[in-house]
Amino acid sequence: MFSRPEDAGFLPVAQLASLVAKLIALGYRCLGPGVEQGAIVMRELDTPDAIPRGLQAEQAPGRYRLTRDPHNRYFAWANGPQAIKPLAFAPTESLWRVERDTAGALRFCAVLPETPLQAIIGVRACDLAALALQDAHFLREGRADAHYAERRERLFLVAVQCAEPAATCLCASTGDGPTPTTGYDIALAELADGFVAVAGSAKGAAVLNDLNLSPATLQQIETAQKQGEDAAAAQTRSLPSRNLRDALMSRLEHPRWDEVATRCLACGNCVAVCPTCFCHAETDEPALDGQSSEHARIWDSCFGEAHGHLHGFNVRPDIRSRYRQWLTHKLATWHDQFGRSGCVGCGRCIAWCPAGIDLTEEVAALTDQCSAS
Ligand code: SF4
Ligand code: SF4
Known part of the structure; x- marks a missing residue:
């Protein structure tokens, strides 16, 4: 977001509500962070000043707790259980x-x-990278999904740099964060007294132009840049930067799959929170009078028994094979489909796994033993 510093503006902290008000005036349904059931979720902002201040999210394997941010910032939390996924690929x-x-x-x-114009305030760099992967799946040339396309083209994305990564974040190692670089309409970097703001699209530039921002100073830009670098350096979890396809696919019978299966509950939480997972099931619901039927799609998970059921038998009859399917698709065969890994480093699958299973630990166990054997 700092590639053209001469284009960066400065949005004083008191003017954040003006940005929301501007988007509402343009006809957008504005979604921003709010607290529900002890977690930060994206919900409709009833008023321009409804974004809560001073929240942080403490995250660890199987753990998510909101705490107070001593600096009373708006975006000191790293992420919540939702990404952008449900707003483009409906559950x-x-x-x-x-x-x-x-x-x-x-x-x-x-x-x-019937989709309204929707603006989302507080999107993270990992979420933008995940949305690009969802686009690659749902908007394939000649086979675009009309439902996804309809929602996707009505999104306006206000991204925010992560200055306080959670302990579960690993976006620096996947190359997807913590500073947004692409895919946003507007990107903000929060400083003590306001936001360095840059536009990433013509729509975003028009909105910022209407706010009449003064240019960001060199010092403000350098401070924002540095806090992004510091946030990357503060991340303690990582995945290997190399392509793991061969390392994982050559170890499909590794004993670690049996070990992780003793801990995994096959609940599918990791799939539900993962911003890149796109599997779904389809169902038919006939009306009782036999005169009509509705064909629906619903998010599905490779941890469900039915997901592996082919005609006459189940190709993934146990938790071992389901966890292996999830991890090897995400980190190995995703490269064949999309030319990169399917992990954007958000860490949600670590925090929201009730068993505290950490994919970085699983990969380390699998690949360390690979190189030793
Ligand atoms: S695999 Fe886990 S860390 Fe990677 S994108 Fe999905 S939820 Fe985030
Ligand atoms: S890895 Fe964790 S979140 Fe995923 S299915 Fe297993 S127990 Fe559930």
Whole structure:
């Protein structure tokens, strides 16, 4: 976000609400951080000044707790259980319905979502990287998913640099954070008295232009840059930077898969919170009168028994094979599909796993033993 420092503006802290008000005036439904059930989630901002201040999120394997930020900043929390994923790839939605007309013929019709313009304030760099991966899956040339495309093109993304990574964050090692570099409409870096603000799109530039910001000073830009570097250096978890495809795929019978299966509950929490997972199931719900039926899609997980069920048998009958499927798809075969790993380093699967399973530990155990053997 600092590639063109001459274009950076400075948004005084008291003017954050003006940015929200501007987006609301432009017709956006504005979503920003709020607290629900002890966690930060993205929820509709009823008023421009509804973003809470002074929250931090303490995270560890199987642990997430909100604490107070002594500096009373707006974005001192690293992330919550949600990314942007549910706003573009809906957890459940109808795709099409079929009706029987009076002559008994079946009529199929697409059900497209009615999506408002939505602005999200507080998107993190890892979330932007994950959204790019979701785009690669759902917006493939010639096979774009109409439901995803409809929501995606109505998003306005206000990204925020992470200055306080959680103990579970590993985006520096995956190359996806903590400073947003691409994919945003506006990016902010929070300082003590305001925000260095840059536009990443024509839409974002128009909004910032209307706010009449003064240019950011060189000192403000350097401070923001440094806090991004410090946040990267503060991360204690990491994945190896090399492509793990061969290391993992050559160890499909490694004993560590059995060991992790004794701890994994196959609950699928890791999949639900992972911003890059895109598997889904499809169901048909016929009306009781037999005159119509609705075809829906719902998020699914490779940890569910039905996910591995093929005709006549289950290709992943146990937790060992399901955890292995998740990790090897995410970190190994994802390279074949998308030219990179499927992990953007958000750390959510570590914090929200009730068993505290940490993919960085699993990879270390698998690959260390690889190189030793
Ligand atoms: S695998 Fe875990 S750390 Fe990586 S993107 Fe998914 S939830 Fe985040
Ligand atoms: S790794 Fe953790 S979150 Fe994922 S299915 Fe197993 S117990 Fe659940």
